[in-house]
Amino acid sequence: MSNTTYTAFLRTEFAARGTEAEIAAALQGLGPHPEGLLVFADATGAQVDLNLTGAPVDSRPPRGHHPSGSRPAGRPKLGVTAREVTLLPRHWDWLRRQRGGASAALRRLVDAAMEAAPPANPDAAYAFVTAMAGDLANYEAAIRALYAGDAATFGAAMQSWPADIRAHAVALARL
Numbered sequence: 001m002s003n004t005t006y007t008a009f010l011r012t013e014f015a016a017r018g019t020e021a022e023i024a025a026a027l028q029g030l031g032p033h034p035e036g037l038l039v040f041a042d043a044t045g046a047q048v049d050l051n052l053t054g055a056p057v058d059s060r061p062p063r064g065h066h067p068s069g070s071r072p073a074g075r076p077k078l079g080v081t082a083r084e085v086t087l088l089p090r091h092w093d094w095l096r097r098q099r100g101g102a103s104a105a106l107r108r109l110v111d112a113a114m115e116a117a118p119p120a121n122p123d124a125a126y127a128f129v130t131a132m133a134g135d136l137a138n139y140e141a142a143i144r145a146l147y148a149g150d151a152a153t154f155g156a157a158m159q160s161w162p163a164d165i166r167a168h169a170v171a172l173a174r175l
Contacts, residue, residue: 004041006050009132011036012162024052038131045124045172047131122146125173132165133158146173 008015008023015037016026027034033052041048085106087095098105125146133139138157145153154173158166 004043006039006041006048007168008037008039009164009168010034012132012165014164014168017042020050023050027052040128040131040168042172043124045121045127045129047127121172121174122149125169128172129165129169133161133169136161142169 003019005018006020006023007017008027010030016023018026023039027037030037039048039050040046092102095102095105100108126143129139129142129146133142137160142154142157145151145157151170151173155166155170158169161169
């Protein structure tokens with residue numbers, strides 16, 4: 001299982017948030033296929049189907065498992081993507097003096113910037129709102145406000161919606 005987080009709703013009410021295992025544990029008493037359960041990926045807002053039974057989905061070995069016990073040559077499978085970065089000499093000098101080298105310093109800087117001001121994510125909010133509120137009053141006005149970046153109008157358009165749906169839509173939109 002990955003570190004991907006999800007949010008689960010039972011009909012229009014918040015039910016649980018967390019990893020797949022945490023969602024399964026939180027909903028354990030409801031059975032493997034609770035009626036009205038919808039689960040959404042927090043990163044994309046897309047509706048997903050999770051295995052809430054606790055049984056293995058298939059018999060494939062875990063990712064990164066090497067049956068021979070030896071690791072293949074090359075970079076470790078960390079999701080690393082090599083790309084070119086162009087900086088001034090003074091920037092390279094500063095990076096060279098940082099703990100862990102240039103790559104580690106750049107990763108720390110990017111992580112800090114992402115935490116300080118998470119980017120707006122209208123597509124994730126759109127996917128969630130469409131699935132949960134596509135038939136509710138003022139849906140179209142809410143979507144227009146979402147893509148216009150107008151938090152006040154977005155909130156006003158959702159005023160008659162169930163509170164948990166409104167709260168999660170705002171969290172995903174980050175307006």
